[in-house]
Amino acid sequence: MKGHVLAIVMFVVLVVLVAAGTVHSARFTPARTPESAVRSLFEKVKSNDLAGAYTYVSPSANVDQQTFTKDINGRDGSLRTYSKIESVETKVLRSDDNQATVRATTKWSTAVGPMFDTRDLKVAKEGSDWKVLWESEKQANLPPQVIPVNYLRWDIIRRGADEDWGAQNVESPRIRILSMNAVEKDGSVVIMGEVRNEDTVPGFVSVGATLLGKDGKTLGEETSFDKVSHTLLPSEISPYRIDFPKTKLSDVQSVRMQPASLLIPASADPVIGVLHQRLEKDASGRTVLRGELVNQSGQTVNIPHVLATYYDDAGRVIWVSDAYSDKALLPQTPVPFSVDVRDDLAANVHSYRVTVNQYSIDRVQ
């Protein structure tokens, strides 16, 4: 009998422990403050529970779950569709008994690196709980139309199947480094400048650099990686930037530049226009370069990449910065972009130039 009591006790212990583990991670916990409503919403997104996240959206926002899911997960193969939320920070900007505005700064892990997004969300009290008045991103709905295309295209005829793998028995396109400037920022040596394709054929370009120390030894070897436009059409210019972390400029004796090029097939399509460029301060007081991108082709550009080159009054490149947009460029539809400018350099910026690099799913085949 004593044993049976113990068995019942142990079974009850098991049930209680399971209940404790289950109740603790219950799907919906009512938000008692505006901040907790926003935080809970993004925490649910983080744990991939979009249905749970939607429970924190106010019905009065008139956003259905499908639209909300698309807002969070992205659409049209944009960078957001290649992203996952990693952390969220919230700050109450304004609050009264029934309404509040909460700033949510989210960090996303994306296919091209970490990305931060700041969004000011309105939150309303409904009964005893707070819920988010989610504002859905409106998508332009263009009328059907024909877009004439007339662009340059370079194809390559290869020698044949007996050719050695990867061998390219043609001369590489001529490229030239137009400028090079070395500065030290935040404990890193930064090499930047511009490179130009001086040939009549397109080239696949990369720029590497080796820092040599006072004793002639190599201090570091880095490449421009994604801070360059790799495909350069004839006469096209791209900025480049190469970072050497944890290096002092005073230790550097010389820099050995290693531009490389390769003949590739290429096309001038899609043409992406840059409109309304201007330098201004953002909500947090940082200097940014803003503008709009317009895809002038009839195909979707999934991930646009903006490279900005800043010049001083002598025409020298003083900084290169870049940013990816998490929205796809639909045909003829402007999409805003914003690129950080270092505050310590902003006063010296005399002019700037924006280059747009792009990735389209259908073109990488």
Added chain:
Amino acid sequence: MNPTSPVSTGRALTLGAIILLALAVHGPLLLMQLPVTSYDANTHMFFASHYAGHWFNPWNEKWYGGFSQTTYPPLAHQWIALFSHVLGLPLAYMFVQLCVVLLLPVGVFRYARLWVDERSASYAAIGSIFLGSLALLVYQSGQLPTTFAAALTLNALPFFYDWARDARFSALLKGVAISVAAAAVHHVTMIFGMVLFAWPVLWLAAADARREDRKTGAAPIMRAALFTLVVVVGIIVVLLPLFMAPQAATGQVPIPHGSRDNYILNPASGMNFWVIPHGLLLLALPFVFLRGCSNARLRPLFFGWFLTLLIGLGGTTPVAQVLLGTIPKALAGVDFFNVLTYERFTFWATLMTLPIVGLLASELIRRMPRFAPAGLAVAAVFTCALAVGWTYYRPINSSPFKVDQVVSFLQNEGHTKFRWMTLGFGNQFARVSREVDASSVDGDYNSARLLPELQASGAGQLYNAKYFGTAGMEALRSMLKHANQYGLKYVFVRDRYYEPLLAFAGWRQAEVYDNGNVTLWVKDDVPPARKLDFGVSVPGWQGMMWGTLPMLSSLFAIFLVVALPERRRVAETVEFPSAAASAATLREAN
């Protein structure tokens, strides 16, 4: 030992018959090489392939630009390597796994004999053949070292009991030898599994000493401490290079794993990590509770099983999080909870429950000799079939793909001069690794890596970079940035998620394989790979130790078991009226 049990009327099944049954069930499945598609089998075969070619040199150039295999206990891999010279690598893996599957019922039988009578123990041993948890570990997870070490641990425990209880020196020798061999197979089983299995046995030895020998339980505890001390010294000697191995400096960023879920809120995880591993064993749980709690002798086993079961429930209860997460983090700053996976704890729990289930089977057969055997057989076969079938209907690779063309590319036209990596290949990365001579900057055993780009991140494999969030993608970016330094020219992509990064970073798509499932991306200005100098090496004497001592430890254990056979304890039925005068006694016989 005086196992508590009802009086058994029938004879126990012989171990030989049980082993033959195990061979009949698992032999064909392993001959079909089902574990080849499992999660970890290719990694273990990769380790083995290195020993097959470089027995005394554990430095492997093929992963991470070079790493030391002394970071993982070698015994399972060395046995595979040994047999691979005759059978080839995949079949050698299957053969060693088969040996383990045959060794497991022997261990379960001997372990169960500590708690129950011989007949019930034989039913427990039969049950171990059909365990769903075993089938999943073998055919889904490919965790050969886990199953190998568990089988050895179970075989060591009766010697541990004998030494603790009776101070038999031969038991000490054999118990220590088998335990050290188990550690040479799998360190995680030794750290966590051995503790969970051993404390109920020690409790039993102390209780038996008090109850039957009229002695205090102090002596068994002291002898257990001595046993532990000798085992620890043995492990340190045999696995010395493991403790001296150059290890990764950072812990791994935890990635979500279904075994850490709450199984009620995530029914899919609950099915895979709890329901399927238990199968119809779940029907026996009420009996396990009742008999385990009501019988004093079975109580240590019950509590040991209960704790292991709770941990095996992963995030369903707070127990695993507190015991393996909160407490170690507070004491030593280490969070084991998010690093470990819990399917092995469920496996151990199912093994621990078998003696009581054997008792249940024994009672059912005694009460219903016509129907119970058929019912139990159906239940056992259903449990095993369900688990094996589950790996087919819920495969871990949702869309299988072929890597033959990838292997062929890397092996031809001088491509071995360059390093390579895969993205989105999952466990097929290890398969490609073992079939090609070219070296990769990635690897499938993060504790061993020395490349600074990987050590700094704390993320696991590059081929799964996206699952490690920012840390993983930063490690991948960093590696791609330094492609020229490492001679990293080829990236095989099976997950289009990674294409934007490659495209923006200056890689271009060159070839397409397997009807577009896999694409090859290349970087054209990459010079051929050169040997990397990490400033660390494995000295020759460590290579010699690594190539001899672990293998010798297992051979020594086999020698002791064969050379010093156990005197079998046979229950003797004492006829009435003598039975009234004294309890049934045990007689030792050869």
